[in-house]
Amino acid sequence: AAGIGERPTEDGPRLIAAVEINTLAGSVLARHGMGRDGEELHILGYGMDPDDSGLERRLAAQREGRRVRLEQTVACLRDHGAPIDEELGRLFDEAGPGSHDALGRPHVARALVRAGHAESIDDAFVRWIDHGRPCYVRREGMGPREAIDVIRDAGGVPVLAHSPAAPHRVEVIAELQSWGLAGLEVYYHTFVPKTVGRMARFALGRGLLATGGSDYHGDAMPYAESQATTYVPDAVAEKLIDAIEAARAGR
Structure with missing residues (x-):
């Protein structure tokens, strides 16, 4: 991916690197009567210092x-x-x-x-x-609050990834924001236009950054296919980079 803090230009970088942390969200969801045992929330960390010792230890x-x-x-x-x-x-x-x-x-x-x-x-x-199937193995790892803390401590911007249920989980999102969640992935390769619109309105109403990404992990589909189905306006990257710069300045 391109340099983390570089702004997209016509001939320059078009991508911003992120780390995705899969978190165990059962407890936070259960507090609000939502979700199921073993459910995860994926938290993206944009702009983190890759040399941060706390980040490397947790990863x-x-x-x-x-x-x-x-x-x-x-x-x-x-x-x-x-x-x-x-x-x-x-x-x-x-x-x-x-x-x-x-x-x-x-x-x-x-x-x-x-x-x-x-x-x-x-x-x-x-x-x-899958959950409840013969060879499902429960994952051990960070919860959402710890992941958000790790990202912020490393100078990054925490964003909730590919969660189309977010507009229906206002209490959960509010709790994540109280811990420092800064954004919501609005543009995603499986989201239909109606979902993108709903997510964008929800993010705006909650004061969250709108972000977008391909969710490419080297599996399931070629990168070109994943990227081709994901439209992210340049203005989204500009606002994200502003947030990254502010996070770095606040360390």
Whole structure:
């Protein structure tokens, strides 16, 4: 991705890098009578200092948790007669050096399809690894408040990612804002125009930054396809960079 603090220009950077932290949101949702056990909220961190020691420490713990969960899931599938070791190994090779820490359930789902244990990515989740299915493994990790704190402490701007239910969860969003949430992902490749409009109005009404992104993780679809289906106005990036600069100045 392009330089974090550079403004998009006609010939210059068109992207702003972010870190996505998957958080365990069951407790905050339950307080407001919403959601289900194991539900996650994904928090994006824009503009963080990559050399921040606290950030690296918490992300290292997240990576270790992801590794353990992956191993437990693969072992469970093996025990249930759906081994994916060979296919997952090929996905590891395809991902290349330095990418293994990012491998998770979407890659398990792809391996299940390749191994003939599922007909599609969605089928793999529904049949094997989604919540309540035979090889669902509960994830351990940060809650939303901790993730927001980590992002802000590293000089970043915390944004709630791809959450179309946000306008119907006003109390939850208000609590996240009380912890320092600064934005809402409004432009997303699966959102239809009606959803984008609703999200944009909600973000404006709550005083939240509107952001947009491809949610590309090197899986499911080529980057070009993911990016082609996501329109984000340049003005959105300008406001986000202003927020990043303000966050850095306030450290």
